[in-house]
Amino acid sequence: MIRAALILLFLAVPAAAQDAGASARAAGERLEAAQRRLDAAEGGQDRVEALTETIRAFEAGLAAMRTGLREASIREAALSRRLDARQTEVAQLLGVLQALSTAEAPQQLLHPEGPLGAARSGMLVAAVTPGLAAEAAELRRDLEEVATVRALQQEAEETLQDGLTGVQEARARLSRAIADRTDLPKRFTADPVRTAILIAATETLDAFASGLAEIAAGEEVASDGDIADRKGALPLPVQGQVLRQAGEADAAGVERPGIVVATRPQALVTAPTAGTLRYRGPLLDYGQVSILEPQPDLLFVFAGLGTVYGEIGEVLPEGAPVGLMGGAPASPSGEGALSPASETLYMEVREGQGPVDPLTWFATDKG
Template identity: 50%
Template sequence: MRRGALALLLALLLPLPVLGQEEDSAEVAAVAARQLRDAAAMMAQAEGAENRLAVLTDTVRAYEDGLALMRDTLRRVAVEKARLQSELDADREGIAKLLGVLQSIGQAPEPVLMLNPSGPLDTIRAGMLLSDVTPALQAKAEGLRAKVRRLAEIEATQGQAADTLRQGLADVQKARADLAAAAADRTELPRAYTEDPVATALLMASAESLESFAEGLGQTVDQEIATPPDEATARKGTLPLPVEGTILRRPDEPDAGGVARPGIVVATEPRALVAVPVTSTLRFRGPLLDYGTVAILEPAPGTLFVLAGLAEVYGDAGEILPEGAPLGLMGGETPDADAILTGTPQAGDAARTESLYLEVRDAGEPVDPGTWFRLD
């Protein structure tokens, strides 16, 4: 054998790149599927349950968690599949060269293969090198088989995840509709006061700012009924945010238009569930100025939590909402399964396309929301 052909053969038999050591996507997909199955079981249990609203609230949260994990799984799978396919494509040229060398060896007469023009010593050396070819070929073939097998597993995971995703998206839509209906039907909530709807309408029409509207909220009370409990003051600085998301802007950070506000902006996923962070009186719900749909909570005397940017708000002014109760849903449209599967699945902040504005006012003045909420 010529030295050039032997050198080329040995070069082609260098070890293949080691397969990625990322967390097994199939296991993550199985966890997401299990979460969605648990959510479906919870939704079935909600039918006829005495605490139907609470069960449906937990169901929507479970669906949101499961779907978020499933979308992240599909992203991981897509990235892993693209990487593996790229490696296999890169190997094709080397495989073609390897087959060419092996074919040329097979066509040479056996006596010629056993001779070396440099003498017996080089013939022995060549034989020793050739003895290494067989295990190297076997390792190369095993590596390729492993890659092909892994690619088939990834494609199977994609198919199973896609079916689970479609069912989960359909189920969460029903769960949200059931939640809205249950929230509208609840009658057991205690009331702090009854609302004067005429005074509220006049205030909405005359208010020129959020500050002036908040100052005039006292005019909307028709009759005081009860003093709501103050569970918030003792927990200042530890309250959870009312929605799952990422802080997009902090107090007084200007937006793209240069407008700075004293509250925070939280990026959320479309149709995300917004919950009551601590037992509070619902002081207002409805469209307000340029804030969109607004909900104003009073967790403690003289303190207001202003939440703006919701698409739906549950409850009536004057009701005392317990901690964890559903307050409403964010806007936007959840992408359907085909859009998620045919596009590049978004991860983390990229999937959070909606914005919730949260402002805290104490004694009529805006304060840093961090004095009440955990912002870490």
């Protein structure tokens, strides 16, 4: 359903939206594949993986849908402005065409200067008429395009609401599947007392991350593997755009070593690579935080989530859900469906005992 509506929508808008249409078609194929995988899922982890891919496909399709709707709105506004600017010209053109079409033949042959003047006027009208007809045809095409774009917008908006309902249902099913999951390996058991003491004793994320290695009870000595060869190519854990670079001051003048990614409410955050969940829960003024250890002496910190998944000590596979962003989801009735990204995910990467620029590890659409 999403793919069919998108194909129609993007045929009526510029090339940028048609690129979004290709993305939406790909997302629709992903969604169908994820549904087949979900139908075939047997174990808890299989269902979690299938639901995660379902949500990812929904988010990609909805993002492309929003892009197309914005492009359609821009196109409609441009056409409306063009028609408004030519309102006087249109009125004059219609008057001339109406006069030409309603004048009786004997009256068209009369001219104050006699037969020669009538002949000259006839030649002038013959020369001007094709141009007037072309102008009328162009205006008619513009009016028809406005009507077509409006109709396609309405259809696409209805499809968007169906997609919003679908992704909300998938998020709820994912939360239940994660709660029921029992088949993930576990590297160590969390020590809640020592964790609470560490949180109370630290005032910065830097100090907390540095102390994490000391609070794992009965940790198995193992490695998740070396991912150095993937440095600079890891996908961002959430669909969004980098809003602030590492070391760039925010509105309050505060500089942090991580990056800020702008996302939509309730966006899914996933593990960019396999790793041990070192911590998840509230931390200082960062909201809900998840800290993933892909390999020894390397930590990925995700802060500002609304919901966090998993148990401390679990080894999460690549692509596993880490949590959801906060904020209220867009209303299925349409309110907020096209609103800009309003949530922010803060990301830090720590090598050894210090932070590094996360963009040395993660790839973005801006290269």
